Amino acid sequence: MVRQELVARQLEAQITGRFPVGQRLRVLDVGMGQGTQALRLARAGHQVTGVEQDPTMISAAREAVAAEPEGIRERVRLVQGDGRDTGVHFLPGSFDVVLCHGVLMYVGDPDALLAGLARMLAQGGLLSLLVRNGDALAMRPGLSGDWAGALDAFDTVSYTNRLGLDVRADRLDTLTATLAGIGAPLHAWYGVRVFTDTATDGAESPADVEALLAAEERAGRTDPYRRVAALLHLCGVRG
Template structure:
């Protein structure tokens, strides 16, 4: 699963809030599905904000970790969260069409046997006007980060990775796929352009976030990010 780390999670929070503000009324209480939620950083954040959140997770160990984190939340927040056992390909088995306003899949497509079918399943459970948020590894820039770190063997191996694998999760492939399932791309961002970890000092961390957030909207910087945050709108 993609691991955006602390920096990536903070960037995702800002980007998600921007997209949610653009798609919904400020006081609307949203139905959120987090597919492959991992530790549930965004799920808990959105539940604290008043939204009803369903987490879909196949790994029992990760479900247990999430449940421990959830147990530390106030009762009001806990009451807004539901956890379901299942993977990214199981949305049709658990949820009705149009059941959610926001669907997050921040890494689940990487594990899917058939990303196209999985993507269609994610869109199917979105209501009209709903937001689909995807986080994928940026296979076209895999050599950037080991190269910066001086790991030349890893950088060399990464250079031809997309050609060897024929990745179905490239931006242009997903853009076509989203259009084909009635959830066209609205915005995409780079996540992790200059680094993956926030400095310990909060003032420096905030400056780094400001730079990353700005660069994550701009070409060519966002094209060499470690991950891509891709947002589509159902019926939009």
């Protein structure tokens, strides 16, 4: 909940600051999962295309879309496919906003994927990435008292996620250089889950959840806190 809510607020701030009020945007959500962000944007009036490879996830997304009112359903298109094949499904410059959240950690070499996503953007379009923070991998084991795990995490960008999968993280400096190289230089970045990364999966929301979100939101845009967040939310702009 914290991740989805914070990313939505940060994304809304970027969209509001970049596009005219009331403009209906063309949005591509690559690796949309269950469609949480896609539906939120569709409810705001935008035309959203979601791409998802996992059959279970896209089935859940279809069920979520089907439960929406007709006007919102009409603004959502779902495509089952690999995010690396956007050039097969769409023309360059077809979208104002491209989301790629929680995907890069599963891609061994993300440069080709990112270049393809940048090509999907119209001039001035916004590329939104959510990645595991490779500069803060020692934080979770360290705060949990796993000192050996913390020491091992300093010298790697590989880690095992909560699903038990061996994946990789991304460093801010590396992605900043990559975004510049693909013509969508970094415009803004945030930390996500500065204080709540060690919360257990399925934990109930606290009674003061709004205060929690306010603290996370403030930390996510403030140095030095955002630099040790579990996740990084990077926003590049197509030049």
